[in-house]
Amino acid sequence: MRYLTDRKRADGLGSAKAGTAHFWSMKVSAVALLFLVPLFIFTFGPMLGEPHDAVIAYYSKPFPAIVAVLTLIVGFKHFAEGAQVLIEDYVHGLAQKILIILVICLSYAAAAAGVFAIARIAL
Numbered sequence: 040m041r042y043l044t045d046r047k048r049a050d051g052l053g054s055a056k057a058g059t060a061h062f063w064s065m066k067v068s069a070v071a072l073l074f075l076v077p078l079f080i081f082t083f084g085p086m087l088g089e090p091h092d093a094v095i096a097y098y099s100k101p102f103p104a105i106v107a108v109l110t111l112i113v114g115f116k117h118f119a120e121g122a123q124v125l126i127e128d129y130v131h132g133l134a135q136k137i138l139i140i141l142v143i144c145l146s147y148a149a150a151a152a153g154v155f156a157i158a159r160i161a162l
């Protein structure tokens with residue numbers, strides 16, 4: 040029976056080499072959302088309850104459309120990375136890989152659908 044210390048078990052495995060990049064990506068997207076979400080609320084809020092034609096005319100302007108698109112893209116990117124961290128923490132084996140792929144595909148699909156919808160309105 041082999042008794043190994045924690046250091047001996049980890050020795051030679053090295054790092055995953057992606058932790059720092061992932062950490063900074065999450066921090067940058069969180070700071071971006073810190074500015075984008077209030078901008079989105081202030082541009083989207085006045086249009087709640089307005090007639091369809093007024094909303095179409097409003098989102099035909101560049102500023103509200105750009106804010107909405109940036110919020111969608113950064114928000115879903117942040118969601119995908121956060122969900123990946125949760126899955127890595129609580130799910131293991133093949134199910135982990137499948138769930139990460141599904142969450143990333145779901146995030147990209149939702150972001151693409153939102154960007155497409157806003158582009159249809161804005162153009």
